[in-house]
Amino acid sequence: MLNFIARRALIALLVTMTVLTISFALTRLSGDLAFAIAGPQASAADVEIIRKAYGLDKPLVVQFVNWVTSALQGDLGRSFLYHDSVAKMIMARLPVTLTLGLTGLLIATLTAIPLGIIAAMREGTMLDRGIMTIAVIGQAMPSFWLGLTLIIVFGLKLGWLPISGVDTWQGYILPGIVLSFSAIPALMRLTRSGMVDALASDYIRTARAKGLSRMAIVLKHALRNAAMPVVAISAVQLGFMLSGSIVIETVFSLHGVGYLGWEAISKNDFPVVQSVVLFLAVVFVLLTLLADMLNAALDPRLRTQ
Amino acid sequence: MRLPSIRMLAAGLGTGIVVVVLLAGIFAPWITPYDPFAHNLDARMIPPSFMEGGRPANFLGTDHIGRDYFSRLIYGARISMLIGLATVVTSGLIGITLGVMGGFFGGRVDDVVMFAITCRLSIPLILVALAVVSLVGSSLSVVVLTLGLLLWDRFAVVARTTTMQVRNLDYVAAAWAAGCSRFHILTREVLPNIAHHLVVVATLEMALAILLEAALSFLGLGVPPPLPSWGLMIAEAKEYMFFSPWIIMVPGISLFTLVLGINFMGDGLRDMLGATRDV
Numbered sequence: 026m027l028n029f030i031a032r033r034a035l036i037a038l039l040v041t042m043t044v045l046t047i048s049f050a051l052t053r054l055s056g057d058l059a060f061a062i063a064g065p066q067a068s069a070a071d072v073e074i075i076r077k078a079y080g081l082d083k084p085l086v087v088q089f090v091n092w093v094t095s096a097l098q099g100d101l102g103r104s105f106l107y108h109d110s111v112a113k114m115i116m117a118r119l120p121v122t123l124t125l126g127l128t129g130l131l132i133a134t135l136t137a138i139p140l141g142i143i144a145a146m147r148e149g150t151m152l153d154r155g156i157m158t159i160a161v162i163g164q165a166m167p168s169f170w171l172g173l174t175l176i177i178v179f180g181l182k183l184g185w186l187p188i189s190g191v192d193t194w195q196g197y198i199l200p201g202i203v204l205s206f207s208a209i210p211a212l213m214r215l216t217r218s219g220m221v222d223a224l225a226s227d228y229i230r231t232a233r234a235k236g237l238s239r240m241a242i243v244l245k246h247a248l249r250n251a252a253m254p255v256v257a258i259s260a261v262q263l264g265f266m267l268s269g270s271i272v273i274e275t276v277f278s279l280h281g282v283g284y285l286g287w288e289a290i291s292k293n294d295f296p297v298v299q300s301v302v303l304f305l306a307v308v309f310v311l312l313t314l315l316a317d318m319l320n321a322a323l324d325p326r327l328r329t330q
Numbered sequence: 331m332r333l334p335s336i337r338m339l340a341a342g343l344g345t346g347i348v349v350v351v352l353l354a355g356i357f358a359p360w361i362t363p364y365d366p367f368a369h370n371l372d373a374r375m376i377p378p379s380f381m382e383g384g385r386p387a388n389f390l391g392t393d394h395i396g397r398d399y400f401s402r403l404i405y406g407a408r409i410s411m412l413i414g415l416a417t418v419v420t421s422g423l424i425g426i427t428l429g430v431m432g433g434f435f436g437g438r439v440d441d442v443v444m445f446a447i448t449c450r451l452s453i454p455l456i457l458v459a460l461a462v463v464s465l466v467g468s469s470l471s472v473v474v475l476t477l478g479l480l481l482w483d484r485f486a487v488v489a490r491t492t493t494m495q496v497r498n499l500d501y502v503a504a505a506w507a508a509g510c511s512r513f514h515i516l517t518r519e520v521l522p523n524i525a526h527h528l529v530v531v532a533t534l535e536m537a538l539a540i541l542l543e544a545a546l547s548f549l550g551l552g553v554p555p556p557l558p559s560w561g562l563m564i565a566e567a568k569e570y571m572f573f574s575p576w577i578i579m580v581p582g583i584s585l586f587t588l589v590l591g592i593n594f595m596g597d598g599l600r601d602m603l604g605a606t607r608d609v
Binding site: 286 | 336337340445448449451452453454455456457458460461462464465466537541544545548549550551561564568571572575578579581582585586589590593594597
C-alpha cells in the first residue's frame with residue numbers, strides 16, 4: 026500500500042512539474058509579452074520600459090527557473106494589472122469556486138445515485154432505458170445556454186432565485202444546477218453498472234435466501250459495495266467541475282477563480298493566467314490522487330498494478 | 331436487447347438530425363434567403379414569423395443589427411460541423427497514434443503514453459483553450475487546432491485498451507509468424523480491428539468539440555465575429571434575452587439538438603458495431 030501511494034505521489038509530482046512548464050510556455054505563445062501588454066498603440070520606448078519592469082528582458086531560461094522556484098515556494102508572482110500577489114488573489118476567490126463546485130457535486134450525487142440505483146434495479150426495462158436517455162440528454166446541454174435559460178425562467182419570469190452574484194446562498198442554486206449537469210452522466214452510469222454487478226453477485230443471492238427485504242438488500246448490501254468507486258469518481262468529477270466552472274462563473278457573474286482566469290486572459294494579465302492554470306491543475310492532480318487512494322484502500326488488487 | 335425499438339428510434343432520429351445539419355451546412359448558400367452578414371437597421375429584432383410581431387419574410391426573425399436569423403443559423407451549422415469534423419480528425423490522429431503505440435509496445439512506451447494522458451487530463455481544458463486563442467489570435471483554424479491538440483485523451487485511452495486486447499489474439503500471432511512487419515501488423519491487423527471502438531469515440535468527441543467551440547465563442551474567444559457561430563449568436567443576443575427570450579432560444583436549441591443528435595447516433599453506432607460500453 027505504501028509503495029502504491031509513493032508511486033502515485035511521484036507521478037503526481039511529475040505531472041505538476043509538467044504543468045509548471047506548460048503554463049509557462051502557454052503565456053509565451055504570443056511571442057513578445059511586453060508588446061502584448063503595452064498594446065498596439067504603445068511606442069517602442071514604452072515597450073522597452075514594460076519589458077524591463079516585468080523582468081521580461083531576462084533570458085527565457087532565467088524567467089522559467091524563477092517561475093518554477095518561486096511557484097514551488099507558493100509565490101506565484103504579482104499581477105500586472107492589480108500589482109497584488111497572485112497567490113493572495115486566487116485564495117480570495119477560492120471560496121466562491123469551491124462552494125460552487127461542492128454545490129454542483131451535491132446536486133449531481135443526489136440526482137445521479139438514486140437514478141442509477143433505480144435503473145440498475147429495473148435493468149433492461151423501459152424505465153432503465155428512459156433514465157439512461159436522460160444522461161445522454163444532459164450531456165448534450167450547452168452549459169452557458171442552460172444557465173441563461175434558467176436565469177430567464179427562474180430569475181426573471183418566476184422571480185424565485187437571484188440571476189447573478191452570490192450575496193445570499195440562493196445565488197449558488199442555479200449555477201450549481203448547471204454545473205451538476207456535467208457530472209451527472211458519469212456518476213449515473215457508474216452507479217448503475219456497479220449496482221448491476223453487485224446485484225448479480227453471490228452475497229446478494231445469500232441475502233435473498235436469508236429472506237431479507239428487497240430494500241435492505243439494495244441499500245445495505247449492494248449499495249455498500251457499489252459506493253466506493255462512485256465516491257472515488259466524485260472526487261475526479263469535482264476536479265473537472267472546479268476547472269470547468271469558468272463558463273458558469275462568467276454567465277452568473279460569480280467572482281471565483283475561473284472568472285479571475287477569464288478576466289486575466291481578456292486583459293493580458295499573464296502572471297495570473299499561468300498561475301490559475303497551474304492552481305486548477307494541481308487541485309485536479311490532488312483530487313485524482315485522493316480518488317486513487319480511495320480505490321486502492323477498497324480494492325487490494327489495484328495496488329499491485 | 332429486449333426493447334430494441336427505442337434505441338433504434340433514437341439512433342435513427344440522431345442520424346437524421348446530423349444529416350440534415352450537414353446538408354444545411356454544405357448547401358447554405360442555396361438555402362439561405364439572405365446574406366448572413368447583411369445588416370438592415372430598419373429591421374432590427376423582428377421576432378420569428380410564427381410569433382406575434384413577426385413577418386413572413388424573416389422566418390426566424392432578425393438580430394440586433396437586422397441580420398436575418400435563419401440565414402445566420404444555417405451558416406452557423408456550417409461552422410459547427412466544420413469545427414466538429416476538423417477537430418475530430420486532428421485529435422483522432424494524435425490520440426490514436428499515442429494510444430496504439432502505448433497499447434502495442436507496452437513497457438516504457440506505455441508509461442510515457444499514460445503519463446501524457448494524465449497530464450492532459452489535469453490541464454483545465456477551457457481555460458487553456460481560451461488562453462491559447464487569446465494569445466495566438468482568434469480564427470477558425472486556431473480554434474480547430476487548439477481543440478484538436480486538447481481533445482485527444484479519450485481517443486488515446488480507448489485505442490490503448492482495445493489495442494491491448496487485440497495484441498494477443500491469434501490472428502496477430504499468425505501475422506507475426508507469417509513474417510509481417512511491425513508496421514503491417516499495426517496498420518493491417520490492429521487498426522481495422524479497433525476501428526469500430528474509435529468511430530464511437532469520434533462521435534463523442536465531435537459533440538464535445540462543437541459544445542466547446544460554442545462555449546469559447548460565447549466567451550468571446552472562439553470564432554471571430556461577424557462569422558455566425560451559434561455560440562457567438564448567443565453571446566451577441568445575451569443583452570436582449572430578457573425582453574426577447576427567443577433570441578437565445580433559436581441558436582441554443584439548434585446547438586442542443588445537433589449535439590443530442592450526434593450522441594444518439596453514437597449510441598446507435600455503439601450498439602450496431604458492438605463497441606465497448608465504457609467510454
